[in-house]
Amino acid sequence: MRMARATLSDVQLRDLDWLVSIGDHQHVSAAADALGVSQPTLSRALARCEAELGARLFDRVPDGVRPTPAGSLVLDGARDLTTRYARLVGSLARVVDPDTGLVRLAFLDSMATSLVPSLLRAFHAHAPQVRVELRQEPGHDIVRDFEQGGVDLAIVSDLPPGPYGWHLLQEERLVLVVPATHRWCGRTAVDVAELGGEELITTPPGFGSRRLVDGLLREAGVAPTISFESQDLATIEGLVAAGLGVGIVPEAFAGQSGTVGLRLDAAGARRLIGLTWRTDRELAPPAERFRAFVLRQAAGTPTRATPTRP
Structure with missing residues (x-):
């Protein structure tokens, strides 16, 4: 048959x-x-x-x-x-399930010991059974993960191009860090234009912090020598402390290894940190719960800002 x-x-x-x-x-x-x-x-x-x-x-x-x-x-x-x-x-x-489901959160390396732990602690107290899967990576990898559907939300300094929502979480001042033996140690501020003769330690091209630094230098019309590049801002501060150059980092990193932080006389010497998500895709209930919680925690800050776009 x-x-x-x-x-x-x-x-x-x-x-x-x-x-x-x-x-x-x-x-x-x-x-x-x-x-x-x-x-x-x-x-x-x-x-x-x-x-x-x-x-x-x-x-x-x-x-x-x-x-x-x-x-x-x-x-x-x-x-x-x-x-x-x-x-x-x-x-x-x-x-x-919004009470027991999974949230996939990416964040910048520089947020690993400050903003992210405090947010996760607060959210865990609010929703103890929701699991949060963490990805700690540079901004361009976060954009790739968003495009491939690998993450739900991210904490970044650059608002990616395309259909993304944004909520400002904090604003950081950028400072110049110099070794403790540097000739500028007695000063409180430095003009970016003065960096032309310095050896600069910074992140590689493509990183959000590098775009911020390059923008400041371009605005001041200077092009210092790049002596070292590192993906990690704490490492940059450590290399500066060892006398290998100067660096521009968020103020929280200044002094961690003995460097001296100097204010930069430049209007754009700041870094905006925010929560971002795709607006062309519906968030799963656990991710939406996390997003809503973070926005409530950050109540009083603007829901839209103008961070640097790549």
């Missing part, structure tokens, strides 16, 4: 679940009672499945039905599929 070629659109998961119930009860009427459907409805579903699969699945016997060899094969597959689907539904519920 030539078997019909069934597709998933023909045999539905509900049908498979009903077949399993018939196999478990070995009686159509008993299975119908357990499922809460009429016996004729279940009998029609069984007949439809047999027609679509091209095989008789049950033999009629005096006290009910028994699976045929083909029926035993179908029941084994049906049990596996319905079990896996139930497991999938349960796992999905745990991910999207």
